[in-house]
Amino acid sequence: MKKIHIIGIIIIAIALAVVVSTISNSSTYAPFKTAIENEGSTFHVVGKLNKEKELIYNPEVNANLFGFYLIDNEGIEKKVLYNGSKPQDFERSEQIVVVGKMDGDEFHASQILMKCPSKYNGNQQDQLKAVSGETEAAS
Amino acid sequence: MEIQYQGEHLGFGVLGNILIILSFTAALLSAISYYFSFKQKSELSNSWNPLARISFGVHAVSVFGIVFLIYYLIHGHFFEYYYIWQHSNSVLPMKYMWACLWEGQEGSFLIWTFWHVVLSFFIIKKAGTWEAPVMFTMMIIQTFLASMLLGLEFNGIKIGSNPFILLRNHADFANLPFIQMADYLSKIKDGRGLNPLLQNYWMVIHPPTLFLGFAATAIPFAYAVGGMLTGRVKEWVKPALPWSLFGILILGTGVLMGGAWAYEALSFGGFWAWDPVENASLVPWLVLVGATHVMIIFNKNGTSLHSSYILCTLSFILVLYSTFLTRSGILGDTSVHAFTDLGMKGQLLIYMVFFFALAIFLSIKNRKLLSTRSEEDPVSSREFWMFMGMLILVISAIQISITTSIPVINKLFNLKMAPPADAIDFYNSWQIPLAAVIALLMSVGLYFKWKQTDMKSMAKKLLLSFIVSLLITIGVHYYFQFDRIQLVLLLFTSTWAFTANLDYFIRVLKGNIAKSGASIAHMGIAFILLGSLIANSEKTVISQNRLNVDLGKDFPNNENILLYKGDTLPMGEYYVTYKDKIKEGIHIRYEVEYLKADHSTGQFQKQFSLFPFVQLNDRMGNVSEPSTQHFINRDIYTHVTYAELDDKEVEKKTNEGYKPGKKYQLSIGDTITTSNSLVVLQSLNKDVDKDLLMLLESDLVVAANILVMDVNKKMHQANPVFILRGSEAFNRPVEITELGLRFAFIKIIPEENKFEIEVSEKEGNSREFIIMKAIIFPYINILWVGCLLMIIGTWIAIIKRIKKLRTA
Incomplete structure (x- = not known):
């Protein structure tokens, strides 16, 4: 019986370590405000692209620098710089999650996740526009 | 009406x-x-x-x-x-x-x-x-x-x-x-x-395979539950075993196909990204593998019945959980390929909770019958180490599950946790050491005998494969220079897992195929681990752009490279040319040619061409897909990360203006480049026909002979003129309309013997280009061979179990 107890304790200890490491390594969804207050720490910021402002991408100068303006869910806007090429169809994204940290007045993103309106079974609204647009033209 | x-x-x-x-x-x-x-x-x-x-x-x-x-x-x-x-x-x-x-x-x-x-x-x-x-x-x-x-x-x-x-x-x-x-x-x-992303032959074969795998986990579950319901708490294991092996085979193939799909046709830049959807099908597989091993123990000596029951039922419940994760919309921001909620969240939850409750209820009801004899398996027995292996698999499954379930944890406790910023790195930091232990158990596992093992003779049998693996590890490490100790450990244990099982197959089983299921499947898993280790940790991005400003280690920004049409740039050992783009229906294919320089002749020799493409789809957005050249010892993966999809030609005709010029101070013989040509200042010419230019006889006139070579190696001449009339200097620029270039001879700097030339380019002149990424994955074929071995080995094991059932 003893051996099985020792093994049990080790397993529980490892499982606990997994939980602790997951919590301590996890990032946080936060607005820009929190990211600014904790400059240098990594956050996931959820927001929308400011479509009024320009997208900064000059591949002929630097193919690996892409910038845009993101408005977070609290309405704060920040310039985001991303260290890669401009993702396909970026303009069409509905919601954007940027992973990274504040550096001065800019947010340096190491990852961009986009929710596009129609990838997989996306938003139906967009499809509706496509269909009703066609019908208007037809009638 | x-x-x-x-x-x-x-x-x-x-x-x-x-x-x-x-x-x-x-x-x-x-x-x-x-x-x-x-x-x-x-x-x-x-x-x-x-x-x-x-x-x-x-x-x-x-x-x-x-x-x-x-x-x-x-x-x-x-x-x-x-x-x-x-x-x-x-x-x-x-x-x-x-x-x-x-x-x-x-x-x-x-x-x-x-x-x-x-x-x-x-x-x-x-x-x-x-x-x-x-x-x-x-x-x-x-x-x-x-x-x-x-x-x-x-x-x-x-x-x-x-x-x-x-x-x-x-x-x-x-x-x-x-x-x-x-x-x-x-x-x-x-x-x-x-969805264009899914218009791919993988979409035809991967989902049915995966769902067959899911369906296969239901049968061991049904046997376990059926056994409890009918009071045959022990007898269900034997007939359920071939089915759980079948589940390992099909679900494993399905999961690997998903990886192959991601690698071949999606732009992940690898075959495993620890995406929640991938994880959701890997976890039931790991648990099913654990279940099968304890079922084999039970078959042999009648212990581990309770674990067999728990793991068999858990594997199916995890399939339901995975369905819940991917279809309830709960993964939301964390996965690129989860479904959105169709309003069936509650129904899926009831489904899962029902079977979970049923499994627990039956286990409690039959707890006395389920607990097997309490004496322990000795440390030198095969069953003890198989049981350990199962525990490691379960730990691995727990780690993946917890991290994947962060959105669920958030919902339950109203938190705002996000996945680790570098999720892949986080998973690897746990899974690589666990994989190393699994591989170690696989190498020694079969050499243990049931009940009791003579350790001395076992060590003797293992010595050869141990030494061979050690030598291979030293050699491979010397070649690749792994930067982390866990990687070296995994390299050694997975190499040993392969050699030890090979040795077992040859020397112990004497090549008896019918009995070799376990050893061949283990060789396969060893190769899968080894292949992913080498291909993933030693992959090199060869499209390095060294011109960019360094933004620090946390912010690497040089993995994409700009390639103008017709230009040739060095990448790794190759030279790469963007030749052309070809429009085929909704696909724009980019022809990227890989060349090698022949040093004796100084000529480029074409090695192969790749055609990464962008698929245009108005309603669903554009999708770009990579193209990969396969070699025996490595793959070269090429992906267009960005391309301007509008036609440049049209723009050129409508825009007449020149961009502000650039001034260069040149000596005779100097070369400069524009976006579309090479420009050489060849010589000066003082003998200019002044009448033709309608200049005065007294003017001092110098013309520059400029040779312009375009991308097609065609030569053009331009002779801009510099004029000195009294103390006033002015110039007459000339254009090469074909190339959209304008040259002006601005001034002469006599003390340096240099001449200032201004070059202006037309607005729409910038040439067509692509931004691409190229990655070399070394020895990735080891991984695919491993998949094949795993499939063959598991199949042999199924046949053996079915035969045993019949004779029993």
Whole structure:
């Protein structure tokens, strides 16, 4: 019986370590405000692209620098710089999650996740526009 | 007044709905009959069995009927049905028609149901006394799954989502004005089509394989539950074992196919990204592998019965959990390829909780019978180490599950946790050491004997493979210079796992194929680990751009490179040219040529061409897909990360203006580059025809002879003129209209013997370019060979277990 107890304790200890490491390594969804207050720490910021402002991408100068303006869910806007090429169809994204940290007045993103309106079974609204647009033209 | 809609084919929908209701009620009736059938077992006649089988037959026919009907509707483009409109269109090639069937959630539930029916046929035919209890569980599962297609609504509670709903009745369309017109159907020109991302042969083979794998986990579950229900708490393990091996085989193949798909056709830049959806199918597989190992222990010495029960049921419940994760919309921001919620979240949750509760209830009820003898397996026994291996697999599964479940944890406790910023790195930091331990257990595992092992003779047998692996590890490490100790450890243990099992196959089994299932499957897993270790940790991005500003280690920004059309740039050992783009329908293919320099002749020699492409789709957005050149010892992966899709030619003609010029101070013979040519200042010419330029005789005039070579190696001449009239200097620029270049001779700097030339380019002159990424994956073929070995080995093991069942 003893051996099985020792093994049990080790397993529980490892499982606990997994939980602790997951919590301590996890990032946080936060607005820009929190990211600014904790400059240098990594956050996931959820927001929308400011479509009024320009997208900064000059591949002929630097193919690996892409910038845009993101408005977070609290309405704060920040310039985001991303260290890669401009993702396909970026303009069409509905919601954007940027992973990274504040550096001065800019947010340096190491990852961009986009929710596009129609990838997989996306938003139906967009499809509706496509269909009703066609019908208007037809009638 | 009722509108008389034109052109609809409502008969199919009516038939479809009848089949759906029939499949649901027949499954329920069959389950009930099977229940009474095994309760009645003690009596002489079994009157319930025929009814159970007949209702199963009706269920099977209905499910096949639904599958066939949807396929027929897709094939005939009946867009009055929402599901058909949403997932297919009339221009789709034949080969993707099936893929449309399972693109949507309803269809993927259907294909899952379909596999359960197919597997149930084998149970009915072969399971004998196990038929009733196993089929009872299967039919309960089917009842739940069939309810997913019902599409009924009671007091706002939605049960299932019906694939035969009409477009005009769907919530998104019902209120649109044009739907109220009798001829609305004629306004719907075409379906929405299959997502271009999924128009790929993988989409044809991967989902059915994965769902067959999912279906296969249901059978060991059904045996375990059936065993508890009928009081045969021990006997279920033996007949369930070939099925759990079958589950390992198919689910494993499905998971690996997903990886291969991601690698070949998606732009992840690798074959495993620890994406929540990938994880959700890996975890049940790991648990099933654990389950199979303890079932083998039980078969051998009668211990580990409780673990067998827990893991068999858990693996199926995890399949349900994975379905819940990917279909409830809960993954939301964390995964790129989860489904959105179709309002079935609650239903899926009930489904999962029901089977979880059932499994726990039966386990508590039978706890006394389930606990096997309490004496311990000695440390020198094979069963002890197999049990350890199972525990490591479970830990690995727990780690993946917890991290993947962060969105669920957030929901439960109202937190705002996000996945680790570098999720891949986080998973690897746990999974690599665990994999190293697993590999170590695989290398020594088979050398342990059941019950007790003579350690000395075991060490003697292992010595050869140990030394060989050590030498290989040293050699490989010397070659690649791994930067982390865990990687070296995994390298050693997985190499040893391969050599030890190979040695076992040759020297112990003497090449006896029939008994070699375990050793071949373990060799396969060892190769999968080894291949992913080398290909992933030693992959090199060869499209390095060294011109960029360094933004620090955390912010690497040089993995994409700009390539102008016609230019040749060095990448790794290659030179790469962007030759051309070819438009084929909705695909724009970019021809990227890989060259090698022949140093003796100074010429480039073409090695191969790759055609990464961008797929244009107005409704769904553009998708870019990589192209990979395969070699025996490595793959070269090329991906266009950005390209300007508008046509540059048009722009050029409409825009006449020049951009502000650039001034260069040149000596004779100096070369400069513009975006589209090489420019050489060859010489100066003082003998200029002043009359022709309408200049005064007294003017001092110097012309520059400029040679311009364009990308096609065509030569052009430009002779801008510098004029000194008294103390006033001015110039006459000249244009090369063909290239959109303008040259002006600004001034002479006599003390340095230099001449200032201004070069202006036309606005629309910038040449076409692509931004691309190229990655070399070394020795990735080890991984694919491993997959093959794993499949072969597991198959051999299944055959062996089936034979044992027959002789028993």
